[in-house]
Amino acid sequence: MVAGRVVSSVVQRQVRYVRPVPAPEAAGVVGAVYAQAASEQRIVSPPVLLHSPAPPVLAAYWMLMREPLLATGRAGRLAKEAVAAAVSVANICPYCADMHSTGMYDLSDAGDAEAIVADRVEQVRDDAVRQVAGWARSAHLADLPGAADAPFEEADRPELVGVLVSFHYLTRMVNVFLANFLLPPGLGPAARRRLKQGISRLLRPTLREPYPPGRSLPLLPPADLPADARWAAGNPTVAAAVARSYAAFEAAGRRTLGPAVRDLVLRRLDDWRGEETGLSRQWCEDLIADLPPADRAAARLALLTALASYQVDEEVVGEFRAHHPDDRSLVETAAWASFVAARRVGSHHLPRARLAGR
Secondary structure: OOOHHHHHHHHHOOOOOOOOOHHOOOOOOHHHHHHHHHHHHOOHHHHHHHOOOOHHHHHHHHHOOOOHOOOOOOOOHHHHHHHHHHHHHHHHOHHHHHHHHHHHHHHHHHHHHHHHHHHOOHHOOOOHHHHHHHHHHHHOOOOOOOOOOOOOOHHHHHHEEEHHHHHHHHHHHHHHHHHOOOOOOOHHHHHHHHHHHHHHHHHHHHHOOOOOOOHHHHHHOOOOOOOOOOOOOOOHHHHHHHHHHHHHHHHHHHHOOHHHHHHHHHHHHHOOOOOOOOOOOOHHHHOOOOHHHHHHHHHHHHHHHHHHHHHHHHHHHHHHHHOOOHHHHHHHHHHHHHHHHHHHHHOOOOOOHHHHOO
């Protein structure tokens, strides 16, 4: 019992800027998500904790991630972990790249896992893993030829695009609220591999045990599946999770952000083709220059989270806090911004028949 409390305390301290709800205080939706996470991941992980000040957003995140990735379905867990690791590399999220490449150690091969982390997908030896990781690594690029073509069967689209979307969401949130690295950054390559191999053995039950689909669905009310999320339509459980989570994220954005901020972010995303913004934030400052101070601080946080999450720092958060001091507003703003970017990525991967309007 004491050891469990120590682990919980250490994990909780990894979260920046907000106070997560401690497990003994968790009730309602937060308690229900914590219980599911603890039973299926063996721990209430930092990505779960960081969402806890905003219960509907916590449920939306858990549902969007759990049903495509953790629930047992058609697509294999190895392919899903490869997608998660490749998206993490694309979004410059070392924490998530370490976590999901570590899962690959037990499911496949350490060399293939590290090739994805090193952004050398072409060196992955397993042909199926190489193809799906290569697809995921560049799936955010809207102008990529054959965006609807993917190296998996059509029936796997809801799960694998679901993992793609959930990790375009999660990596942005992790970049804002968690430390940059899951593993100690000073470790040499051999030591890193040994540590990841050991962690992968501990993770084995969570990677290989079957988990029933749909367990998370009662956390949020039913909603209609939007047209730009019809990539999920082939799997009723994933479709229900996507519809409910999308509705919750949209509600969070409306609750916390004014129309001027939301419209500004969405207009910028209309022009986004997946390209990186570069190291300068001037593009962001130019866009928000005419807004009043409170909206300017919120728009800065939202734009950077959506398009350059690794650039969100204490100054950006402090400016936001000056006008929106509560934890829930901070989580909801970052969550909405992460969601609208991830949603845009998912919209590139509708089945070809739907893209053609048939």
